[in-house]
Amino acid sequence: MSDTARTMLSSSLKTALSGRELLDCPVLNKGNAFDRRERDLFGLHGLLPASVATLAEQADLARARLAALPDNFARHIALREIQDRNETLFYAIIDEALEAWLPIIYTPAIGRACREFSHIWTRPRGLFLNYADHRGRIAEILASPQFDGVRVIVASDGGSILGIGDQGANGMGIPIGKLSLYTACGGLDPARALPVLLDVGTDNETLLADPEYIGWRHARVRGAQYDAFIAEFVQAVNTRWPDIALHWEDLSGADALRILRRYRGDMCTYNDDIQGTAGVTAGALLAAIRAGGAALDAQKIVIFGAGGAGCGIADLLAQMMVAGGMTAQEASRRFFMVDINGLVREGMPGVTEGQQPFAQPADVASGWRVDDAAHITLAEVMAHVQPTMLIGTSGQGGAFTREIVAPMARQAARPIIFALSNPTANIEATPADLLAWTQGRAIIGTGGPFAPVDYAGRMRPVDQINNSYVFPGVGLAVVAGGITRMTDGMFLAAAHALAALSPAAGAADPTTAPLLPPVSELRLVATAVARAVIMQGQKEGVAPQASAHEVEAALGDAVWTARYRPYEKA
Numbered sequence: 238m239s240d241t242a243r244t245m246l247s248s249s250l251k252t253a254l255s256g257r258e259l260l261d262c263p264v265l266n267k268g269n270a271f272d273r274r275e276r277d278l279f280g281l282h283g284l285l286p287a288s289v290a291t292l293a294e295q296a297d298l299a300r301a302r303l304a305a306l307p308d309n310f311a312r313h314i315a316l317r318e319i320q321d322r323n324e325t326l327f328y329a330i331i332d333e334a335l336e337a338w339l340p341i342i343y344t345p346a347i348g349r350a351c352r353e354f355s356h357i358w359t360r361p362r363g364l365f366l367n368y369a370d371h372r373g374r375i376a377e378i379l380a381s382p383q384f385d386g387v388r389v390i391v392a393s394d395g396g397s398i399l400g401i402g403d404q405g406a407n408g409m410g411i412p413i414g415k416l417s418l419y420t421a422c423g424g425l426d427p428a429r430a431l432p433v434l435l436d437v438g439t440d441n442e443t444l445l446a447d448p449e450y451i452g453w454r455h456a457r458v459r460g461a462q463y464d465a466f467i468a469e470f471v472q473a474v475n476t477r478w479p480d481i482a483l484h485w486e487d488l489s490g491a492d493a494l495r496i497l498r499r500y501r502g503d504m505c506t507y508n509d510d511i512q513g514t515a516g517v518t519a520g521a522l523l524a525a526i527r528a529g530g531a532a533l534d535a536q537k538i539v540i541f542g543a544g545g546a547g548c549g550i551a552d553l554l555a556q557m558m559v560a561g562g563m564t565a566q567e568a569s570r571r572f573f574m575v576d577i578n579g580l581v582r583e584g585m586p587g588v589t590e591g592q593q594p595f596a597q598p599a600d601v602a603s604g605w606r607v608d609d610a611a612h613i614t615l616a617e618v619m620a621h622v623q624p625t626m627l628i629g630t631s632g633q634g635g636a637f638t639r640e641i642v643a644p645m646a647r648q649a650a651r652p653i654i655f656a657l658s659n660p661t662a663n664i665e666a667t668p669a670d671l672l673a674w675t676q677g678r679a680i681i682g683t684g685g686p687f688a689p690v691d692y693a694g695r696m697r698p699v700d701q702i703n704n705s706y707v708f709p710g711v712g713l714a715v716v717a718g719g720i721t722r723m724t725d726g727m728f729l730a731a732a733h734a735l736a737a738l739s740p741a742a743g744a745a746d747p748t749t750a751p752l753l754p755p756v757s758e759l760r761l762v763a764t765a766v767a768r769a770v771i772m773q774g775q776k777e778g779v780a781p782q783a784s785a786h787e788v789e790a791a792l793g794d795a796v797w798t799a800r801y802r803p804y805e806k807a
C-alpha cells in the first residue's frame with residue numbers, strides 16, 4: 238500500500254455506533270462538531286443543535302469557561318468532566334499550552350483530586366477491580382470486547398499515592414492522570430489506554446469513615462492474599478493482551494519492588510516510580526554534571542526516602558557509574574540511603590531488598606552520633622558525608638532545612654539538590670530556600686512545577702524532574718517499536734536521550750541553563766526517549782530489528798493527535 242493511500246485510509250475512522258451511543262462514547266464523541274453528512278449517517282439529527290462547530294471553536298469556548306473558574310482544582314474537575322464526554326476536545330484544550338495545563342490535569346492539582354476523588358467522581362472511567370467481588374473473575378471482566386484495543390495499562394492499588402500515602406480507591410486519579418500524559422506527551426491513542434485501580438481496601442481511617450467513599454470499605458489486604466490477587470490480575474492481562482505495556486504506579490515501596498522483580502521477566506512491565514523516576518533523575522544528573530556538578534565518579538549521593546523511588550534511583554545511578562568504569566561495590570558505597578530509621582546500614586532490622594545493595598557497612602558510622610532510637614539522622618549523615626548530591630523522595634515536606642543543606646553548601650562548588658516529593662506541600666525544601674541557603678550555587682530540581690526564582694536579581698528557572706519526562710516515551714516505544722520487555726538498559730538509554738536534549742548541553746554558560754527541556758517540549762522529549770528505548774531494545778534483543786528509517790516511520794504512525802477524523806459506517 239502506498240503511503241498516500243494509507244494516510245487517506247487512516248485519516249477516516251469506522252464505527253458501528255450511532256445516535257445516543259455515539260454521543261456517549263468519549264473517544265468518538267464530537268458534540269456539535271458532527272457535520273451534516275455524519276448527522277445523516279449516524280442518526281444524529283435532532284440530538285444536536287443546528288450549529289456545526291469546529292474543534293478549535295469548541296476548545297476556545299471551553300478554555301474561556303475554564304478561565305472563569307475560581308481555581309485550578311475547579312478546573313481539574315471541569316477538565317475531567319470534559320474528558321469523560323469528549324476526549325478529543327480534552328486533548329485539544331491542553332495541547333495548546335501543555336506547560337500551563339499540566340499542573341491542572343496532573344501534579345499538583347491531582348493530589349487534592351485524589352484525596353477528594355470520591356466527592357468529585359461523576360462517571361466511571363477505567364476499571365475498578367476489587368478484592369471482594371472480582372477475585373477469581375478478573376479474566377472474565379477483561380474479556381469484554383470494549384477492551385480489545387488496549388495497549389497501555391496504568392495500574393495502582395492506591396497504596397502510596399504521590400507523597401500523600403494510602404488513598405485506597407481514590408488513588409484512581411493517578412492512573413487516569415498518568416494516561417492523560419501518555420496521550421498529551423507520548424501521542425497514545427486514548428482508545429488504547431486503560432486505567433486500573435486494584436481495590437484491595439485501605440487503611441486510611443478518614444476514607445473508611447467517609448460515607449461517600451467509593452472504594453471497598455475494608456482494611457488493606459496484605460501478604461499472600463494480596464500477592465495472589467496481583468498474580469491473578471497479571472496473568473489475566475498477559476493472556477488477554479500479550480503485547481501490552483503494564484505500568485505500575487504508586488504502590489507502596491516493598492510491594493512495588495517485589496511485583497516488578499516477580500513479573501519483569503515475563504512481560505513488558507515497569508514501575509514508573511522506581512524506573513521512570515530513576516530515568517529522569519539520571520538524565521538530570523548527567524545534565525547537572527555538565528552544568529558544573531561534580532563528575533560522576535566523584536559523586537557522593539545522599540538519598541532521603543528509601544522506598545521504591547529512592548532505591549530505584551540509587552540502582553540506576555549505580556549502574557551508570559559501573560558503565561563509567563567503577564566496580565559495583567565501589568558504586569554502591571557512593572550512596573547513603575536515609576529513611577525513618579535513619580541511615581540504612583548492614584544488619585539493621587527491616588532493611589528491604591531494594592535497600593540491601595546500598596546498606597552502608599555497620600562500621601562506616603563509628604563515632605557518628607546516634608539519636609535516642611539508635612538511628613543516625615539525616616543531619617548526622619550530611620555532616621559526615623558532605624555529599625555532592627542530595628535527593629529527596631521522602632514525602633516529608635520541609636525535611637531539608639538550612640542545617641541539613643549547610644554541610645554540602647560549604648563543601649561542594651555546585652551542590653546538586655533534587656527535592657522530588659509531590660505534591661507541593663510535600664516537597665523537602667522550596668527552590669527559593671535552597672538557592673538562598675547555598676548562595677545561589679545549588680543546581681536544583683523539584684518533582685512538581687515551580688515558577689522561576691528571583692535570586693540576587695536574576696531569574697532562575699526550576700527544573701521539574703518528574704517521571705513524565707520518561708514514561709510517555711516508554712509507552713510510545715512499546716506501541717511503535719514492539720518492545721517485549723523493559724530493561725534497565727532502556728531506562729539508561731532514556732536518561733542519555735534526555736541529557737542530550739538538555740539546554741545545558743549547548744549553552745554558552747551551562748551553569749545558568751536549565752537541566753531539562755521545558756515542559757512545553759514534552760512531546761519532542763517523548764519521541765526522543767521512544768527512539769532511544771527502541772534502539773536499545775533492538776540491541777538487547779527485546780524489540781524486533783528495524784532500520785532507523787523504519788523506526789521513524791513507526792513513531793510517526795503511532796502518534797495520535799487531537800483532531801476530528803471523518804467517520805464512516807462500519
Ligand SMILES: O=C([O-])CC(=O)C(=O)O
Pocket residue numbers: 344398399400487509510658659684703704
Ligand atoms: O506523579 C508524579 O508527579 C511523580 C510520581 O510518580 C509520584 O510522586 O509518585
Ligand SMILES: [Mg+2]
Pocket residue numbers: 399486487509510
Ligand atoms: Mg508515582
